[in-house]
Amino acid sequence: MTGRTKVRQSPPQRPGAPVLHGRGAELAALKALMAPTALSDRPGLDRSRADRPGADGPVLVLSGDPGLGRSALLEHAARSFDAGPVLRVRASRAESGVALGGAHALRCAAAGLPGGVPADVPGLGAAPSWMLHLLTTVAAGAPLLVCVDDVHLWDTPSRAALGFAARRLHPAGPVRLLLTVARQHAADPDLAALPVRTLAPLSPSAADALLDDTARGHAAGSHAVPSHVTRGHTGSGAVVDPAVREELLEEAQGNPALLCALVARLSPAHLSGEQRLPRPLADAETLRDVAGAHLAGLSAEAGDLLLLVAAAHEHDPEGADAELIRRAAALPSDGRRPAATPDLLVLSDGRFRFTSPLLCRAVHVCAPPERRRAAHRALASVLEAQGHELLALLHRAWSVTGHDPPTADRLAAAAGDPSVTASRGQRSTAYARAAELTADARERAERLTAAAEQALLAGRARTARRLTECTGDSALPAVVRGRAARVRGILALRDGPATDAGEALLLARSLLAADDPGHALLAGLAAAEAAWATGDDAACLHALNAADRTAATATTTAAADHKTADHKAADHKTADHKTADHEVAGPARDYLNGMRAMLERDxxxxxxxxxxxxxxxxxxxxxxxxxxxxxxxxxxxxxxxxxxxxxxxxxxxxxxxxxxxxxxxxxxxxxxxxxxxxxxxxxxxxxxxxxxxxxxxxxxxxxxxxxxxxxxxxxxxxxxxxxxxxxxxxxxxxxxxxxxxxxxxxxxxxxxxLGRGRPFEAAARLGPLVRPGPDGGHFAVRMLVMPCYVEAAALTGRRELLDEARAVVGEFALWAHFGADVQAPAQLARCRALVADADRADALYEDALTLHERAGGDFEQARTRLLYGKWLRRRRRLQEARTCLRAALVAFERCGARIWADQAQAELRANGAAPSAPGAGALDGLTPQQLRIARCVAEGATNREVALRLAVSTRTVDYHLRKVFAVLGVRSRVELSRRVEQAEQHGTRVR
The missing domain is CATH 1.25.40.10 (Tetratricopeptide repeat domain)
Incomplete structure (x- = not known):
């Protein structure tokens, strides 16, 4: 354990100090910890909080996993504290067993202060309060910051004394205490009742900002930076290629230390995407730099146990089965935690788990190769005895080096055997390892492709994408290239440009058509799905026609395969793969035919x-x-x-x-x-x-x-x-x-x-969606948008929009007649009512309500009732309007449509059927119509726009607006807007 004293009177920040991204809450807590209080009688210090015992507190414990920034925050605090000296102590696992070693390190650091340690300070461990006496005496009434890094590595007596002192420091006293501790030790009894802040992984935005800062600094320090990479760029993403950025952020998983170490390993050509990233991205040296200090000082027995657990995590990321580990390590099988188990492991639910995924990776990758292979052999022996064929073979494969075709063949066969119990992720891992042990290029590519297919099914998109990078050789058989192209196409379909996905899938279909018609058909249907997503009905029909050319072949092949027991290359066909050949042709062809006829408007x-x-x-x-x-x-x-x-x-x-x-x-x-x-x-x-x-x-x-x-x-x-x-x-x-x-x-x-009562804005946004052609909305969704657009256009009252709405109603009638939307007939009647003459609208609204009763659905029926109620109220049929509006309000409230319920309630008030909302303050003096006009004006509408929106005359708006000004005592539209805004901020809904 090491102690260090810092006496600093200069400004806290220095040029080039690192920016701690995503740690705003922690930095605020540090600022509160170190804020000037009545710590001393030094002039100029803020005494405003001296009379508030416990304000912010004199102690803070930072906990978290390795690499998340505990030490960086402690360094920031030591660098920023300028009120007095800083005592820093860093704990070491190697000295954890030394009695009072931590206390001795702290005393040695205190001896380095200008006044040293007074002679009357008791010796180490003399009494429970000796450390408290040490800290307060050394401070001598002046501010003192004490920083202890990794306090969980202190010996027990030192930790207990420090905890005793921390709980008894006076809130307004001179001593500030900052401790860091591993996350699993934050609740240790020695630290009980101390305020703890646990560091979480960085958020995506914070990690992104850290990556930019680190990459720019890395590029600036290199003389080999291509000019086009950094020249003229100062914003986010100036150095790092988007694909490289995504992979780095995924690899780091929000760990700032690992992210910085990954960037430091890469060249500017790697970062810019000009050169392929090294594999593995986080190698032994990188992980050792980040986590090596946390693994130092372990006993040989503890190290062996950690390595076994880490090796078992390779096939089961959820944790290592405790019985498997005990047998592999020859430990007593009594269900208890082994005495040599290090604190880096937890045992729960019969599984060993690392306290940090980073430590698990570091233990496995940084271990000497022979020890790592020995751990896999030990696990393989136990798994063989337990009958876990695939997992045993997988560990055997990890225990060998170089090419080993026999082991690769057995592993690939087990990965492709549907009778072998294994997850898709494990099958993918097995195929990938079999490929590494395979000497033949073609067979290696086949196994990598099978691994990518299983990774895709397991939801491991990044792994699948990486595996397909090695299968682009044009010399490979068409079926192998086709399977790889299909994986790449589906990956792009789920997360990439849909047009690119469609082309990749069409290529896969053509490459697979001869040898694998089942998957060729699936590729063609996926290409149609990609075209559907882009809204290109012609491309969708083209993809379906291409798929149809393989459908007959797929059916024939499926029938033949039912009669054939011998399959060439059977080791690469899992149960999922055979599904395409045997089961999918019938349903797929029915779907293909139906979709094609639909697109052909038949x-x-x-x-x-x-x-x-x-x-x-x-x-x-x-x-x-x-x-x-x-x-x-x-x-x-x-x-x-x-x-x-x-x-x-x-x-x-x-x-x-x-x-x-x-x-x-x-x-x-x-x-x-x-x-x-x-x-x-x-x-x-x-x-x-x-x-x-x-x-x-x-x-x-x-x-x-x-x-x-x-x-x-x-x-x-x-x-x-x-x-x-x-x-x-x-x-x-x-x-x-x-x-x-x-x-x-x-x-x-x-x-x-539209729900907020803004028909002009709604019509402007919805109009382009209902128009046909490449600039309009999606061909299958635009029909669903049409009723909203017609309503918005009708409520504006503008002739040109009404004319366009009538044309839309004509097209919507064809859709309603088709019968593909149960709500469409009722919506059509409502739309016709909105654009019809007054003498026809009444009957059309009644027809719409009748059709809604048959179709069901609260929301659409309530919208029709709301519009009908508005129409009835404006024709002074108040009793009928009240009935309609009340039914609409109940339905809107039942389905959670609050903004539409507000409209119905406002119409009821305008109809004289409901009081003003409680608590409206000065707005209580306005009538419902005046409230509506006030809101419209507050939103910036002119009197003419208000008249059009509320379907009244401009003269009516002028009259009511004068009344509003008089009641509220305002003199301008600006004052009115402010008054309405204040009412809304206090919880009043202005309707």
Missing amino acids: PGRAIPWLRRVVAHAWDEDGPERLLWSGAAALLLGDVPTARRIGARTLAAARSRGPESSVPRALELLAYAELRTGQHALARAHAEEGLRTAHLYGQGNVAAHHHAVLALAASIADEPARVAHHADAALDTARRHGLRQAATLAEWASGRAE
Whole structure:
């Protein structure tokens, strides 16, 4: 253990001091800890808090995993403290067993102060309070900062004395105490009752900023930086290529020390993307630099145990089975924690786990190769005895070096055997290791491709992408290149430009057509999915026609394979791979035919095919085929069935996998719930879908979940949520060409404007979405947007918008007649009422309500009642209007549509049926109509715009506005806006 004294009177910050990104809360806590109080009688110090005992406290404990910045924060505090001297002590594991070693280090550091340690300070361990006496005596009434790094490595008596002193320091006294401790020791009894701040991994934005700072500093220190990399760039991302950035951030997992070490290892050519990144990205030297100090000083027995647990983590990231470790280490099997277990491990639920994933990686990678191989051999022997064939072979494969074809063959065969129990992640790892042991280039590429396919199914997108990098050799067989192209295409479909994904998948289809027609058909359907996402119906039809050319071959091959027992290259066909050959051809071909007929605008031919696809759902448990059934149900307009299929798909994906299907299953379910008006359920499933999409690296799927969340929030009074999710969806949609997600997000923003009573803004946002052609909305979504646009256009009262709305109603009538949307007939009647003459509108509204009764759905029916109630009120049919509006209000409240409920309540007040909102303050004196006009004016509308919005004359607006000014005592529109804003800030809803 080392002690150091710093006496500093200069300004706290020095040029070039590192910026601690993402640690704002911790830096604020340090500032509060070191803030001037009545610590001394030195002139100029702030005494304002001397009379507040306990203000901010004299002690702070920082805890966290290695590399998260405990020592960096302590260094920042020592550098920033200029009120007096700083005592710094850094603990060492090598001296943990030395009695009172920590106390001795602290006393030695104190001896370096100008006054030294007074002679009357008791000796080490003389009494429980000796350390408290030491600290207060050394301070001598002047400010003193004591910093102890890694205090958990102190011996027990020293730790106990320090904790005793820390709990008894006076809040207004001169001593400030800053301790750092490993996360698992933050609750140790010696540190009980001390304030603790636990460091979390950096947020994505903080890690991104740290990467930019580190990379710029790294580039500036190199003489080999290409001029185009840094010249003229000062903002984020000036040095690091986007793909390299993503991989570095993923590898670091929010650990700042590891991120900086990774950047330091790379050259400017690596960072700019000009040179391929080294593998592994975090090598032994990098991990040793970051975590080596935390592993130093361990006994040989403890080191062996750690290595066994780390080796077992290679096949099971969730933890190492305790019984497996005990047998491999020849430990007593009595269920107790072994005496030699280091504090870097925890034992819970029958598994050993590292306290930090970084330490696990460091232990395994930094171990001498022979010791690492010995650990894998020991685990393999136990697993063989337990009958775990694949895992035993995997550890055997890790225990050999160089090429070993026999071991590689056995491992690949076990990975491809569906009777062997293993996860897709383990199969992927096994294939990848088999490839490393394979000498033949073609066979190695086949196994790498199989590993990528399994990683893709397991939701390990980054691993799958890395594995396909090694399969681009044009000399490889077409089927191998086709399988790799299919993996790359699906990866791009889930997180990349959809057009690129479509081309890769079409290439995969052509390469696979001859030898693997089942997967060729799947590739063609995936290409159609990519084209659908872009809103290119012609490209979608082209992809379906291309897939159809392989469908007959797939059916023939599937029938032949049922009769054939001998399969060439069977070691590369897992149960998932054989599914494509044996089971998928029938449902896939039905789906293909139905989709193609739909795009060819031949519903008579499409409906029977699509109904067959829906019928398959009740006999299937494969998520991919269930997703087809759900899509078919949506196309048929059978949204309740689509919702049931979505729930079934989610259950299947969770129970049997693949894991990568979970975000898409949640997308289907959330969208179907949205269509049935179950907005709260849609939000819950979309929020989970967003988390899993990010977890599995599916950015495009995440964009769809953001769009669903924006739509769900658009019916509530949550403009910030609508804007956040819509912007997030549009950000990805614009970069990756996802017109479907973009249309949904824009629809959400427009519907929110409509709900807030802003028809002009809503019409401007929704108008482009309902227009056909490449500049309009998505061809399958624009019909769903049309009722919103017609309502917005009609409420503006502008002739040119009304004319356009009538044309939209004509096109919407064709959609309603098709029958693919159960709400469409009622919506059509409502739209016709909005643009019809007064003598026809009444009957059309009644027709719409009748059709709503048949279709169900609270939200759409309530919208029709609200519009009808407004129409009735303006024709002085007040009793009928009141009935309509009350029914609309109840329905809106029942489905959580608060912003629309506000409209209904405002109309009821304007109708004289409801009092003003309680607590409105000075606004209570306004009538309902005056409240509405005040709000419109506060939003910046002119009198003419207010008249158009409220369907009254300009003279009426002028009259009521004069009354508003008189009642509120304001003299200008600016004052009125301020008064309305103040009322809203105090919780008053101005309607």
